[in-house]
Amino acid sequence: MPVNGPLSVATIVVALALAAWYLLRAALNKAPTRLDLLAVALLGVLVAVLVVVAVVGLFDGSRPAETSTFGGYLITTIAFAPTGFVLARMEPTRWGSLILGVACLTLPVLVLRLQQIASVVTGG
């Protein structure tokens, strides 16, 4: 399955690394810098690629047993980094860093759930 490939692993690792960085920044009372915002935007691009690959994978024969749930998670996942980006830009304080940290902590959970749902396959 496409969502179980190295792309997912990369997304999870990058998201967790960024989460650690943002949480540290929040703990040190630092607002997100332009670089921090750029990083979350790039993470968003990575996630978008993952989602596109997953959607393409839906048309290669086998589908997750719960296709609608899978689709719901895909939409949520792709919207995540942009939402964090917008909210963090609205909040140029340490709390903006915490928002980015929370978003980056939640993304791996979403990717893991996607993998879980994708592993239960139905033919056709």
Place this chain on the structure above:
Amino acid sequence: MAEPAANDTKTRPRDAALGSGPGRVLLTVYIIFAVAAGARAAVQIATKFSEAPLAYVLSAVAALIYIAATVGLAVGGNRGRLIALVSCSIELIGVLVVGTLSIGDKAAFPDQTVWSDYGSGYGYIPLVLPMIGLYWLWRNRPSAKK
């Protein structure tokens, strides 16, 4: 709104809008839960409503309450505060009642809701979130202005 003191750019005044500072973090988490609970309820009701009507209706109710709390926090002001206060209170009661019932009477809850087992499927965040929400509303009550 009063301008913060010149030497105080990192923190906001206590009477700043409900949805700023830590409130914006709270709002972020509420958005996550509104989407998570809403999407889950929509899928459950659309695809297998007859399997566990009670659990799925509860999912939908929980989702609506998370959405209401999100809107309340985002809107702010007296009305936003009231909406958030009511929805956070219902959430806290809901997670306690449903959590207790789901442990006591498994048969009535054959499928998971966000509030089952006190929200253990979501890292107990559904249990903690309304408490933080209520604390935040209390801390930012109009009479706390300094």
